[in-house]
Amino acid sequence: xxxxxxxxxxxxxxxxxxxxxxxxxxxxxxxxxxxxxxxxxxxxxxxxxxxxxxxxxxxxxxxxxxxxxxxxxxxxxxxxxxxxxxxxxxxxxxxxxxxxxxxxxxxxxxxxxxxxxxxxxxxxxxxxxxxxxxxxxxxxxxxxxxxxxxxxxxxxxxxxxxxxxxxxxxxxxxxxxxxxxxxxxxxxxxxxxxxxxxxxxxxxxxxxxxxxxxxxxxxxxxxxxxxxxxxxxxxxxxxxxxxxxxxxxxxxxxxxxxxxxxxxxxxxxxxxxxxxxxxxxxxxxxxxxxxxxxxxxxxxxxxxxxxxxxxxxxxxxxxxxxxxxxxxxxxxxxxxxxxxxxxxxxxxxxxxxxxxxxxxxxxxxxxxxxxxxxxxxxxxxxxxxxxxxxxxxxxxxxxxxxxxxxxxxxxxxxxxxxxxxxxxxxxxxxxxxxxxxxxxxxxxxxxxxxxxxxxxxxxxxxxxxxxxxxxxxxxxxxxxxxxxxxxxxxxxxxxxxxxxxxxxxxxxxxxxxxxxxxxxxxxxxxxxxxxxxxxxxxxxxxxxxxxxxxxxxxxxxxxxxxxxxxxxxxxxxxxxxxxxxxxxxxxxxxxxxxxxxxxxxxxxxxxxxxxxxxx
Numbered sequence: 001x002x003x004x005x006x007x008x009x010x011x012x013x014x015x016x017x018x019x020x021x022x023x024x025x026x027x028x029x030x031x032x033x034x035x036x037x038x039x040x041x042x043x044x045x046x047x048x049x050x051x052x053x054x055x056x057x058x059x060x061x062x063x064x065x066x067x068x069x070x071x072x073x074x075x076x077x078x079x080x081x082x083x084x085x086x087x088x089x090x091x092x093x094x095x096x097x098x099x100x101x102x103x104x105x106x107x108x109x110x111x112x113x114x115x116x117x118x119x120x121x122x123x124x125x126x127x128x129x130x131x132x133x134x135x136x137x138x139x140x141x142x143x144x145x146x147x148x149x150x151x152x153x154x155x156x157x158x159x160x161x162x163x164x165x166x167x168x169x170x171x172x173x174x175x176x177x178x179x180x181x182x183x184x185x186x187x188x189x190x191x192x193x194x195x196x197x198x199x200x201x202x203x204x205x206x207x208x209x210x211x212x213x214x215x216x217x218x219x220x221x222x223x224x225x226x227x228x229x230x231x232x233x234x235x236x237x238x239x240x241x242x243x244x245x246x247x248x249x250x251x252x253x254x255x256x257x258x259x260x261x262x263x264x265x266x267x268x269x270x271x272x273x274x275x276x277x278x279x280x281x282x283x284x285x286x287x288x289x290x291x292x293x294x295x296x297x298x299x300x301x302x303x304x305x306x307x308x309x310x311x312x313x314x315x316x317x318x319x320x321x322x323x324x325x326x327x328x329x330x331x332x333x334x335x336x337x338x339x340x341x342x343x344x345x346x347x348x349x350x351x352x353x354x355x356x357x358x359x360x361x362x363x364x365x366x367x368x369x370x371x372x373x374x375x376x377x378x379x380x381x382x383x384x385x386x387x388x389x390x391x392x393x394x395x396x397x398x399x400x401x402x403x404x405x406x407x408x409x410x411x412x413x414x415x416x417x418x419x420x421x422x423x424x425x426x427x428x429x430x431x432x433x434x435x436x437x438x439x440x441x442x443x444x445x446x447x448x449x450x451x452x453x454x455x456x457x458x459x460x461x462x463x464x465x466x467x468x469x470x471x472x473x474x475x476x477x478x479x480x481x482x483x484x485x486x487x488x489x490x491x492x493x494x495x496x497x498x499x500x501x502x503x504x505x506x507x508x509x510x511x512x513x514x515x516x517x518x519x520x521x522x523x524x525x526x527x528x529x530x531x532x533x534x535x536x537x538x539x540x541x542x543x544x545x546x547x548x549x550x551x552x553x554x555x556x557x558x559x560x561x562x563x564x565x566x567x568x569x570x571x572x573x574x575x576x577x578x579x580x581x582x583x584x585x586x587x588x589x590x591x592x593x594x595x596x597x598x599x600x601x602x603x604x605x606x607x608x609x610x611x612x613x614x615x
Contacts, residue, residue, distance in 0.1 A: 010035050010104050013058055027114045034110035038103045046095040053083035053091045055105045062101030067094045084108040085125035159199025166191040182483055189214045205465040208472030221482045229474030233437035238467045240440030241337055245287040246461025247452050251415045263398045272304050273323035280327020284338040290568045294328040313583050319385040321582040322590050325572050326377050333554035334366040340470055341528040345550030347474055357547055358436050368608045372601035384590045414450050418443045473529055504615055511535055515556035528557035545614040559595045
């Protein structure tokens with residue numbers, strides 16, 4: 001059993017070893033807890049090359065001689081056994097004690113546990129192992145260290161100040177004015193939540209979780225109301241759609257589809273842009289994230305940009321970038337499952353409207369907008385980028401890629417069947433009367449039973465923070481209904497309805513302005529949901545279908561004028577890279593015209609909505 005002095009020596013040895021530099025105190029404590037002290041006499045072999053790599057050895061005192069797998073002398077060493085961290089099952093070297101040695105042995109088990117918290121440790125062990133085998137240390141890049149801690153951004157300071165002060169001011173105002181205590185508490189919690197969103201001081205999913213916890217803490221509403229989102233069928237719908245999108249990529253089916261499109265489309269700018277746009281449109285009903293769709297379009301976008309004749313920053317390059325973003329985002333409001341916030345708006349609709357809009361009717365009601373936005377995209381593309389030049393792609397290369405993929409595999413066929421079931425189930429709800437969450441749940445269980453989704457993949461495919469964000473927001477809206485806050489706004493709503501009921505155009509313009517103002521501070525999902533909550537009472541007061549209010553919020557929340565307002569645009573820029581970036585000023589002008597096109601599409605759709613009795 002090691003003495004106190006030897007324990008101290010082992011601890012110092014762990015702290016001083018370059019391999020473990022930078023590890024947390026918890027990692028060092030875990031290593032120390034599993035370390036054992038071994039005395040090795042001179043001439044004894046410590047490790048043999050080809051033997052199972054079970055331990056990492058650190059020299060506490062004495063000297064070790066290391067030989068390579070071929071028996072070449074590599075000189076003395078203070079550490080052997082890096083194979084346990086570098087992913088090797090066997091030792092690549094032999095080590096012999098030149099003198100009596102005191103060695104610290106660290107078992108592979110604890111090293112793997114530490115590696116889970118510090119993945120960079122594996123690359124350091126690989127570099128050390130390669131340097132030892134090669135007989136020289138590998139060159140390393142110098143590490144730039146900041147001389148002083150970075151100051152806290154002023155935005156963060158203002159954000160925390162508003163988060164802390166705005167609830168206090170609302171509580172004081174409520175007590176001063178004699179507001180109902182439950183309304184005052186809800187306003188204070190909502191103010192703190194919105195402040196966190198506006199200044200982005202925490203991740204997007206944190207504010208609604210904070211609001212849910214605070215409402216439970218002050219007993220603002222029963223738990224079944226605050227937690228209503230987690231007890232709804234929306235949970236199965238969210239998880240099923242996310243998993244289906246994940247296996248679509250993992251199985252290789254989406255990549256095969258992209259190659260097939262490249263093989264069969266003509267090599268012209270119009271059809272290359274059409275391929276990008278159509279690919280995004282095809283993914284829209286099954287992937288509730290524009291960023292996820294953009295990640296699938298990125299390989300096709302890069303392939304087209306690498307073709308002969310496409311120069312970085314050229315008109316053709318910018319045309320392809322615009323088509324990629326449009327394919328990812330244009331259909332976001334048009335399908336129920338193409339945008340996470342659409343599902344929230346769907347949950348806010350009355351039960352009878354949920355039955356009506358959960359299937360194909362959502363897209364049918366939005367089809368005029370979809371047509372105007374799609375046709376307008378190609379018109380604007382011709383105006384801004386001209387006719388373009390031919391963009392030749394190697395058909396022989398694509399054929400070879402498809403040949404290497406071979407025929408559809410077992411997993412691809414199963415995913416294709418699951419995709420078909422989901423799409424048929426989503427489009428035929430009015431016929432078979434099976435709700436979409438039940439369809440998504442069936443597909444999810446089938447994928448799990450088939451073995452396509454492992455425990456790790458299940459964690460990876462589902463955007464759990466977004467799921468919690470969406471379900472927590474349902475608790476906010478449920479609490480508003482429980483407190484009858486909408487009814488208390490009746491005088492204001494009635495006066496506004498009197499102004500709007502004579503002209504739907506005024507309602508559209510008012511919601512446009514409100515959404516644009518909200519989107520200056522809130523992200524897309526939060527901005528859409530907040531604006532929908534604000535305007536839902538107006539829909540009831542004016543006799544307009546509440547779905548229309550939610551759809552307008554979905555259309556207008558995708559509008560952006562400053563780059564920070566669109567995470568999809570930031571992702572597109574990172575795909576291109578700084579050295580091969582498209583013509584950004586021209587792209588931003590094209591985006592402004594596209595935003596105006598969305599507003600035009602809404603006004604063109606008004607007669608169609610009137611014919612559907614939505615107005």
